[in-house]
Amino acid sequence: MHRYRSHTCGALRESDIGAEVRLSGWCHRIRDHGGVLFIDLRDHYGLTQVVADSDSPAFEAMSQVRSEWVVRIDGKVRRRPAGTENNELATGQVEVYVTALEVLGPAAELPLQVFGDQVYPEETRLKYRFLDLRREKLHRNIVRRGQVIDSLRRRMREQNFFEFQTPILTASSPEGARDFLVPSRLHPGKFYALPQAPQQFKQLTMIAGFDRYFQIAPCFRDEDARADRSPGEFYQLDIEMSFVTQEDVFQAVEPVLRGVFEEFADGKPVTQVFPRIPYAESMLKYGSDKPDLRNPLIIADVSQEFVAEGVTFKAFRGVVESGGVVRAIPAPGAASQPRSFFDKLNDWARGEGAPGLGYIVFEEEGGALTAKGPIAKFIPAEVQATIAAKAGIGAGDAVFFSAGEELKAAKLAGAARIRIGDELGLSAKDRFDLCWITDFPMYEWNEDEKRIDFSHNPFSMPNFDHDAFLALDPADEKTILGITAFQYDIVCNGIELSSGAIRNHRPDIMLKAFSIAGYGEEVLEEKFGGMLRALSFGAPPHGGIAPGVDRIVMLLCDEPNIREVVLFPMNQRAEDLLMGAPAEVTPKQLRELHIRLNLPEKPA
Secondary structure (H helix, E strand, C coil): CCCCCCCCCCCCEEEECCEHHHHEEEEEEECCCCCCCEEEECCCEEEEEEEEEECCCCCCHHHCCCCCCCCEEEEEEEEEECCCCCCCCCCCCCEEEEEEEEEEEEECCCCCCCCCCCCHHHHHHHCHHHHHHCCCCHHHHHHHHHHHHHHHHHHHHHHEEEEECCCCCCCCCCCECCEEEEEECCCCCCCCCCCCCHHHHHHHHHHHHCCEEEEEEEEECCCCCCCCCCCCEEEEEEEEEEEHHHHHHHHHHHHHHHHHHHHCCCCEECCCCCCEEEEEHHHHHHCCCCCCCCCCCCCCCCCCHHHHHCCHHHHHHHHHHHHCCCEEEEEHHHHCCCCHHHHHHHHHHHHHCCCCCEEEEEEEEECEEEEECCCCCHHCHHHHHHHHHHCCCCCEEEEEEECHHHHHHHHHHHHHHHHHHHHCCCCCCCCCCCEEEEEEEEEEECCCCCCEEEEECCCCECCHHHHHHHCCCCHHHHHHHCCCEEEEEEEEEEEEEEEEECCCCHHHHHHHHHHCCCCHHHHHHHHHHHHHHHCCCCCCCEEEECHHHHHHHHHHHCCCCCHHHCCCCCCCCCCCCCEECCCCCCCHHHHHHCCCCCEEEEEE
C-alpha cells in the first residue's frame, strides 16, 4: 500500500464497503460521542468521516489529535448506520473504521478556524492565508479560477490561437499607471520596468508575422486597490489578431467569453448575442460606459423640455441655457412609495455632491395623467406629458432628474439609475448580461490646459477616412472632437472586463494623431521608437483585447471583492502580510545596485 494513501478523502463510495484503505488529510472536525470518536478527514478532494471506538487500537492516538492536525489513518470501509447518512457529501454513505493512525503534522493553536463560516479581519486572513485557503468557500473559488483559465486556454486553442510568453523585464512605458521599476546591476542608474500589459510585445508579434496570439498574461501596475482591482498585479487573457476588422475581433472573442460564462454560471442565463452600444448612447441611456443591463431603467434626455415655453423652473432652465443638460431617470411604480423614499434619494444625491434630485410623481385623475411633486407646478401639463413619454412612464410612476454639465449629470443619473433599480427591486441578480461598448471618442478637450488631448487609447486607429484624417487642420476642433476610434470594451453586469482596439498600424497616421494632441515626432521617437520603427517595415492591420481573468472569476464566484478569487493577494496598502513584502534590503544589495536611499523624513 502507498506510504500515505490508497484513496483520496473524496473517493470512497458504497462500492468500497469492506475494503482496507489508507487516507491522509487534515482533521477538519472532531466529535467525541463518549467512547466513540469521529473525525471528518479533509484533503483537496473532499471529506470522509472516520471513526474509532474504545475497541480500536487507534483509539488512544485518535483522542490526542486536534483540529487541522495532518494524520494518516488505516481502516476498513463500512456503511454508515441507518439515519446517519449525509447526502450532501459524495462520501456520505460510508465511513472508515480506524485501526491505525499516524500523526504526520501536528498544528499549533489556530489564529482562525478552518471549520465553519466565522468572519475574521482582513489582516488575520491575509497573514495566515494558507489557513484561510483551507476554508471551503475560498478553496472552491481558487479551484474554479484554475478551471476558468483551463477553459479559456482550450477555447482559444480551438480557434487556432497560439500561446506566447512575452518578457517580464522590459522598458518603462506610459500606460496610464505607475510602473514597478527594477534596478539594473549591470547598467548603473538604469531600470527595467515590469510590464503594465504586454501591449507593445503582442503588437510586435503580429508585425513579426504571427497571426493569432494569446497569453494568460501577468500585468503589473503600481496603483491603489479597489474591490474589482488588485494592487500590484493582475492577470488578463491577452489577445491579438492580424488582418482583422473590429467585427472579426468580436466574432472571435464573443464565443470564448459566452462559453466560459455558460460553463461556470451554475444555470444562470448568459447573453447569447452581445449588444453593441456606442459610447455616446451608453452615457445617455445608462449614465455610464460600464452599464449594468440587468437593470431595465433607461435614462432620457429632457433638456429641451426645461426651456420650453411656460416652464418656470429656473434652476433647470439656467443649466440648459448655460450649455448643460437635464437627464430623466424613470422610477416605475414609485408613486406608491412613502415620502421617505424620495427624501432618502435626495439625501443620497447631496452626498454625491449634487444639489439633490428633483422629481415628479404621476397619477391618474378622471382619466387624465396628473403630476405632483416639488417641481411639478413649474411645468405645464403638456410638457409633463412629453417628459413622461420620453421616460417611458405613466400613472403610478415617478421620474427623477439630474442636471448640470453633461458628464457630471450623466454620471449622477447613472448612479441614481442603479440605486433606484435596486430600491424598487427591478434589477435582476441571477444572470450575466454582457455587452460591447464601441465608438469611444478619439479626443477630448483638456479644460485645465485648454487644448485637445487623447481621450482613451492613443494607439487606436481613428474611425475616420485615412486621407481626410491626414489632411485635418489641427485648428478644426469641432471636427476633431467628433472623431471616434476603433476602441471597444466588454462589460458584464456593470463591470468592465476588458478594453481593446484596432491598432493604428500606419506610422503616418500615428504621427498625425499625436501631432493633433500636441505631441511632436520627437516624443514618439523617444517613448515608442521601437514600435514606430517596427511599423515602418510593413505592419499588418491588427487588433485585440485583454479580458481580465480576475474579474471574470470574481463574477462567476459571485464575490464582491477580487481578493476572494486570488491565491495570495495583497492588502489595500499593497502589502503582502504573509511574506512580509515590501521589505527592506541590506546595504550590500543596495551597493550592488548602485542605489542610495533618499527616504522622506518621519513626522516628529
